[in-house]
Amino acid sequence: MARILITQQLVDGGLDPLEGHNHVVVAREATTPIDRTELLELAPSLDGIVCLLSDTIDDAVFAAAPNLKVVANVAVGVDNIDRRAAARHGVVIVNTPGVLDASTADVAILLMLAARRRASDAEADLRAGRWVGWGLSDHLGLDLSGATLGLVGYGRIARKVATRALAFDMTVLHHTRTPTGEPGWTASLLELAAASDILSVHVPLSAETRHLVDVDVLAAMKPSAVLINTARGPVVDEEALAEALGNGRLWGAGLDVYDGEPTVNPRLLAAPGATLLPHVGSATVDTRRAMCRLAVRGALDVLEGFTPENIVAPPEE
Numbered sequence: 001m002a003r004i005l006i007t008q009q010l011v012d013g014g015l016d017p018l019e020g021h022n023h024v025v026v027a028r029e030a031t032t033p034i035d036r037t038e039l040l041e042l043a044p045s046l047d048g049i050v051c052l053l054s055d056t057i058d059d060a061v062f063a064a065a066p067n068l069k070v071v072a073n074v075a076v077g078v079d080n081i082d083r084r085a086a087a088r089h090g091v092v093i094v095n096t097p098g099v100l101d102a103s104t105a106d107v108a109i110l111l112m113l114a115a116r117r118r119a120s121d122a123e124a125d126l127r128a129g130r131w132v133g134w135g136l137s138d139h140l141g142l143d144l145s146g147a148t149l150g151l152v153g154y155g156r157i158a159r160k161v162a163t164r165a166l167a168f169d170m171t172v173l174h175h176t177r178t179p180t181g182e183p184g185w186t187a188s189l190l191e192l193a194a195a196s197d198i199l200s201v202h203v204p205l206s207a208e209t210r211h212l213v214d215v216d217v218l219a220a221m222k223p224s225a226v227l228i229n230t231a232r233g234p235v236v237d238e239e240a241l242a243e244a245l246g247n248g249r250l251w252g253a254g255l256d257v258y259d260g261e262p263t264v265n266p267r268l269l270a271a272p273g274a275t276l277l278p279h280v281g282s283a284t285v286d287t288r289r290a291m292c293r294l295a296v297r298g299a300l301d302v303l304e305g306f307t308p309e310n311i312v313a314p315p316e317e
Contacts, residue, residue: 002047002069002303007034007055010074011285014292017300023047040064048299053077059085070302072295076100077232078312079205087314094298094310098156099290100282105160107281108230109168111254112149112198114275115226117141118252121273142197142224142251145169150196152189152213153231154180158202170198193220198228205232215240218250226252226273230281233258242267245274256281 006015006027018025026042028034033054043064051057053075062068062085070092071081078095086093114120122139125131149165151158151174162172173184175192186192189212193199199221203209213227213236221227227250229236238259244250245268252273258264261279268274282288294310301308 003045004048004050004299004303005039005042005046007039007049007051008032010050010292010296011288013289014074015296017293017297021300023300023303043068048072048303050074050295050299051080053080055080057081057086062086062089062091065089065091070094070299072299073312074291074295077204079232083312083315092302093312094295094302094308095312096291096294097310099294100287101156101160103284103287104157104230104281105164107256107277108157108161108200108202108228108254109164111228111230111256111275111277112200112226113144115228115252115254115273116144116147116198118273120275144198147171147197148173148195150175150186150192150199152192152199152201153203154182154185155202157230158200161200161202189217190220193217193225194222196225197222198226200228201231201235203231203235205234210234211237213237213241215243218244221250223249224251226250226254228254230256233261238265238268242271245271248272 001022001024003024003026006025009029009031039061043061044066046065047067048070049057049068050072053073057071057080059082068091071086072094073081074096076095076097078093081093083093118139118141145168148171151162151172154174154176158174165172173186173192173195175186175189179185201213203212211234215237218240227241241253242265245253252275254275256277257279264276268276282291298308298310
């Protein structure tokens with residue numbers, strides 16, 4: 001019998017995989033990250049943790065949990081977990097790949113449309129009573145159809161975005177560190193940025209990808225281009241992005257993630273052409289339920305001696 005901590009309240013049905021098992025479940029009802037003191041107090045008694053991306057699971061947690069066997073993250077990215085510390089302590093990490101690809105890709109397309117058509121600005125004018133009727137030159141945006149989309153990264157979500165982009169008659173290019181052998185691969189990120197009307201970020205956060213989209217990449221983009229980020233906030237240099245938007249160097253940006261969220265850079269909040277969403281990429285009822293179930297199922301598999309398919313590989317030394 002294992003003792004499993006659920007750090008935050010999951011969506012309805014998220015704990016269904018636990019039915020029929022005799023494990024002890026410590027399920028917090030809070031919808032906010034677990035307090036560090038509480039987590040460290042619980043750690044010595046835990047065999048498994050099911051956490052959210054807003055929970056930090058670091059070396060101190062692993063050191064305080066000698067019986068811990070698995071940490072299941074209800075997210076694809078695992079930058080909230082110290083993977084090296086987990087490996088040192090022999091703890092398996094599982095995540096939720098696959099089940100959120102389509103919903104996140106949909107939001108990337110949503111942001112492209114909104115940013116290119118300046119939908120946020122138009123809605124703000126309407127709600128504020130500034131709209132006085134249809135005008136030929138009012139609220140002019142840019143077409144999505146026929147545009148060139150550059151994908152930074154070419155994993156599952158990026159490929160879903162590419163499929164959707166083709167339905168808009170877009171040309172799709174992509175950049176990865178090593179050749180994919182597929183049409184549209186571009187060796188240089190700067191070349192991709194220069195060629196794209198829309199640059200969409202789809203890489204995990206790591207030391208190598210932090211501020212991957214920096215002042216040089218933004219400078220290489222067309223003045224009529226937009227930047228889309230549904231990956232992780234720190235992948236983009238937000239100060240450089242705010243500067244590019246503020247001085248009109250870039251048409252727009254569509255962001256669902258932020259460096260330091262839930263705090264959002266005030267310069268981005270005030271930037272012209274910025275379409276901003278509060279990290280809702282996977283926020284559909286079915287997707288969030290599937291994420292919870294996959295994470296819980298993965299934790300159960302590890303605790304019961306099975307090898308789940310959603311294990312996160314240990315970091316390279």
